[in-house]
Amino acid sequence: MTEHGFEEVLSPHLYFDREHNIEAAKILPGEYYATGRDMVLVTVLGSCVCACIRDRTSGIGGMNHFMLPESGQDRSNPLGESARYGTYAMEILINQLLKMGAKRSNFEAKVFGGASVLRGFTVNNVGERNAEFVQQFLKTEKITIAAQDLLNIFPRKVYYFPATGLVRVKNLKQVHNDTIISREAEYNTRLHYSKLEGDVELFG
Amino acid sequence: MAKTILAIDDSTSIRQMVAFTLKSAGYSVIEAADGQEGLAKANANAGAINLVLTDQNMPVMDGLTLIKTLRGLPQFVTIPILMLTTESSDAMKMQGKAAGATGWLVKPFDPHKLLEVVKKVIG
Numbered sequence: 446m447t448e449h450g451f452e453e454v455l456s457p458h459l460y461f462d463r464e465h466n467i468e469a470a471k472i473l474p475g476e477y478y479a480t481g482r483d484m485v486l487v488t489v490l491g492s493c494v495c496a497c498i499r500d501r502t503s504g505i506g507g508m509n510h511f512m513l514p515e516s517g518q519d520r521s522n523p524l525g526e527s528a529r530y531g532t533y534a535m536e537i538l539i540n541q542l543l544k545m546g547a548k549r550s551n552f553e554a555k556v557f558g559g560a561s562v563l564r565g566f567t568v569n570n571v572g573e574r575n576a577e578f579v580q581q582f583l584k585t586e587k588i589t590i591a592a593q594d595l596l597n598i599f600p601r602k603v604y605y606f607p608a609t610g611l612v613r614v615k616n617l618k619q620v621h622n623d624t625i626i627s628r629e630a631e632y633n634t635r636l637h638y639s640k641l642e643g644d645v646e647l648f649g
Numbered sequence: 650m651a652k653t654i655l656a657i658d659d660s661t662s663i664r665q666m667v668a669f670t671l672k673s674a675g676y677s678v679i680e681a682a683d684g685q686e687g688l689a690k691a692n693a694n695a696g697a698i699n700l701v702l703t704d705q706n707m708p709v710m711d712g713l714t715l716i717k718t719l720r721g722l723p724q725f726v727t728i729p730i731l732m733l734t735t736e737s738s739d740a741m742k743m744q745g746k747a748a749g750a751t752g753w754l755v756k757p758f759d760p761h762k763l764l765e766v767v768k769k770v771i772g
Contacts, residue, residue: 452737524666524760532662533757537735539660540706549659549708585662643737643755645766648746 453477453509453537462487465604472510474632477534479507479541479607486605489617490558491625492572493632494579494595496535497555497605497612498588500547506607509538510558512575512629514636530641531578535586554583555592555612557603562626571633572596600625651677652771653697657687657715658704658733663756667702667733670760671767684710688718695724699771705734705741713748720749729770733758 456476462469465485470478472488472495480486486508488495499506511534513527522528543549559576576595583590594601594614604613617625654676658664661682668678679694681687684707691698701719705712712732719725729751734741737755745753751770754763 524669529666529757529759532660532666533735536660536663536756540735543659543706543708582662585665586660641757642759642762643735643757645752645754645762646742647752647766647769648750 453511453534455541467606472508474510474512474628475635477507477509477538477541479505479538479545481505481545483608484606486607487603489600489602489625491560491562491600491629492558492575493629494556494558494572494575495603496538496579496583497557497603497607498538498542498552499607499610500542500551501553501610502551503547504608505542505545505547506605506610507538507542508603508605508607509534512571512633512636513578514641515571515633526641527574528578530636531575532582533641535579535582552588553591553610554588555605555610556580556583556590557594557601557612557614559595560600561596561598562600562629651675652699653677653679653694654700654702654767654771655679655681655687655691655694655698656702657681657684657707657712659683659707660704663704663733666760667758667763670763674764674767676767683707684712684715684718687715691719691725692722695722698728700767701725701728701730702733702767703730705732705736705745713744716745716748716750731766731770733763 456472456478458471468484488510493512495510497508559572561572599616602615656667681690703712731752733754735756742753
């Protein structure tokens with residue numbers, strides 16, 4: 446197994462959510478989780494976005510949490526690093542769902558995040574770019590967006606129940622946001638310094 | 650005459666990126682959205698295809714099954730087949746090699762590197 450700074454990883458943060466009385470997985474920036482079990486997937490978003498995708502028939506579903514890397518000049522290039530990384534972050538979740546038996550033709554998506562909260566990044570409208578990307582990707586893939594709560598200025602806490610497709614979103618207006626901002630900034634830095642490409646091997 | 654590549658991926662976004670990259674280097678591209686459609690297009694265009702580039706995780710038929718099936722067809726015994734996938738484990742790569750893959754590219758792909766590999770394999 447190769448180790449890269451950019452690789453999306455399956456969330457290892459499982460716990461029991463007392464509020465909803467259900468098994469939960471916490472998804473941090475650069476992570477994703479997919480499940481066929483009755484669970485809640487929880488994440489806190491600033492300028493990052495998360496896509497919640499489920500198979501409407503089987504209830505197999507998952508969530509990712511990502512942002513496009515700040516790669517400067519190639520921002521609007523459909524083949525640029527940003528678009529390629531975003532596509533990868535979406536595909537790795539979709540692949541995990543397919544591997545678990547979900548059917549692409551039954552997919553519905555709910556998308557959240559893309560707020561303007563990253564100080565110092567607001568000029569570049571990081572949140573807006575992330576929101577636009579996830580909407581455009583799902584349109585291209587013909588995956589219906591059943592609900593969305595994007596942009597604005599407040600961080601959000603999202604609870605997603607893939608078995609039913611239900612979502613609870615809390616706007617974090619009063620919360621001290623430094624943790625969210627520093628986590629996203631650290632993720633942004635990690636992406637910035639990674640070479641965003643996978644390994645190549647030719648079999649002799 | 651332009652060399653022809655059969656590109657198979659269930660993601661429209663990826664197919665668009667891959668096709669754009671290959672066409673910009675002068676290759677002709679046939680697209681398919683899953684292994685079964687890829688197999689049908691491979692059969693329909695056998696003799697004209699110089700390279701198969703396939704994803705692994707797809708509905709209906711996955712990439713490894715497609716490779717094994719193609720390797721059983723006389724027209725595709727020696728045609729290079731590259732895997733382009735999010736799967737990065739050595740175990741998966743070994744399965745690919747055993748199935749008859751020529752090479753393994755892990756996503757996200759770099760367009761220049763993709764062309765470099767394609768050129769190396771089919772010129």
